[in-house]
Amino acid sequence: MTRDTLGPTPLPAGVHPFPHKHLLGIEGLQPWEINYLLDEAEQWIEFNRLPAKRDERLHGLTQINAFFENSTRTLLSFEIAGKRLGADVVNMGVSQSSVKKGETLLDTALTLNAMHPDVIVIRHDASGAVQLIAEKVGCPVLNAGDGRHEHPTQALLDALTIRRRKRRIAGLTVAICGDILHSRVARSNFQLLGALGAKVRAVAPPTLIGEDTDRLGVDVYTDMDKGLDGADVIMMLRLQRERMSGAYFPSTREYFRFYGLTQERLAAAKPDVLVMHPGPMNRGVEIDTAVADDISRSAITEQVEMGVAVRMACLDVLTRSRRGVEGWV
Numbered sequence: 001m002t003r004d005t006l007g008p009t010p011l012p013a014g015v016h017p018f019p020h021k022h023l024l025g026i027e028g029l030q031p032w033e034i035n036y037l038l039d040e041a042e043q044w045i046e047f048n049r050l051p052a053k054r055d056e057r058l059h060g061l062t063q064i065n066a067f068f069e070n071s072t073r074t075l076l077s078f079e080i081a082g083k084r085l086g087a088d089v090v091n092m093g094v095s096q097s098s099v100k101k102g103e104t105l106l107d108t109a110l111t112l113n114a115m116h117p118d119v120i121v122i123r124h125d126a127s128g129a130v131q132l133i134a135e136k137v138g139c140p141v142l143n144a145g146d147g148r149h150e151h152p153t154q155a156l157l158d159a160l161t162i163r164r165r166k167r168r169i170a171g172l173t174v175a176i177c178g179d180i181l182h183s184r185v186a187r188s189n190f191q192l193l194g195a196l197g198a199k200v201r202a203v204a205p206p207t208l209i210g211e212d213t214d215r216l217g218v219d220v221y222t223d224m225d226k227g228l229d230g231a232d233v234i235m236m237l238r239l240q241r242e243r244m245s246g247a248y249f250p251s252t253r254e255y256f257r258f259y260g261l262t263q264e265r266l267a268a269a270k271p272d273v274l275v276m277h278p279g280p281m282n283r284g285v286e287i288d289t290a291v292a293d294d295i296s297r298s299a300i301t302e303q304v305e306m307g308v309a310v311r312m313a314c315l316d317v318l319t320r321s322r323r324g325v326e327g328w329v
Helices: 031-047 073-084 105-114 129-134 152-166 184-195 224-228 252-259 300-318
Strands: 062-067 088-093 119-124 141-146 173-177 199-203 219-221 233-236 274-276
Touching: 031 152, 031 184, 031 300, 062 073, 062 105, 073 088, 073 119, 073 141, 073 300, 105 129, 119 129, 129 141, 141 152, 141 300, 152 184, 152 233, 152 274, 152 300, 173 184, 173 224, 184 199, 199 224, 219 224, 274 300
Parallel strands: 062 088, 062 119, 119 141, 173 199, 173 233, 199 219, 233 274
Antiparallel strands: none
8 A cells, every 4th residue: 555545744734835935955844844745746656657648737837957967867857747747848958058168157047047937957066056046046946966965856756755665754764875975865865854753874884974974863874784774764875986086995896795785784674674776876886786676675666756756746836836826826
């Protein structure tokens, strides 16, 4: 039985379900605001499984996907989400950007704003860049990942996957393992899962933990087997070697030996443990192929499916005020 059979999460009396103009991060969101976005995403799951996948609620609206950092999965997911809602979707890739020619981020923001978009989805390799652009444009901005800071829709789709599989989040033990130091996915998940009542662990080599991780309300483990002990959910993270400027571990072979997720290591977790990975995976480095492809435990492809539904929900909610939806003006 999936989570949608339980009905929507009740809202506190007198509160607006999502009063924010932008979605720049999980930090600062209330638990009921997070649950509202998850509940809104539920309706799009079955819709996306239909032969005809077209809803016109964003008809006539322009969605710009401004990706200053290379991406395939996230960009494709946002493009599909916007088109299925009827928006006119324009992708601006880094190779076409005038930033390559020396244009400042502020100039780019002003240029985008002059085109009168209705929603902008931004990915950037600098933490805080999305916030800067949001301050200079007149439309909603959705953060698709900024540096090491946040990746809110990834955390939302991860939470939706867990909630549907486990029928709850509160009280679950979730071990997030791997390159914590460079991971915006980890940071957003720490905040979201903690806000919804999960017991969150950060599991990584000492060189990849990060100095402030223990201040984010998570339990820190440098021993993989201890970190996985009794876990309900294991979320592996990609080694972000493109962000590494030094030697954080001897070799990928050694990394897999001590921190790779194998069938043997799964024995420490709960028998019905859920295995996740935000992708793209480095098989044989972070996760063994047999674990990644274990249909009884792995939710990796399901995460991709939930991603489209979550992004449709976020695009819908953030544009309601511009569309004059009652209660959102």
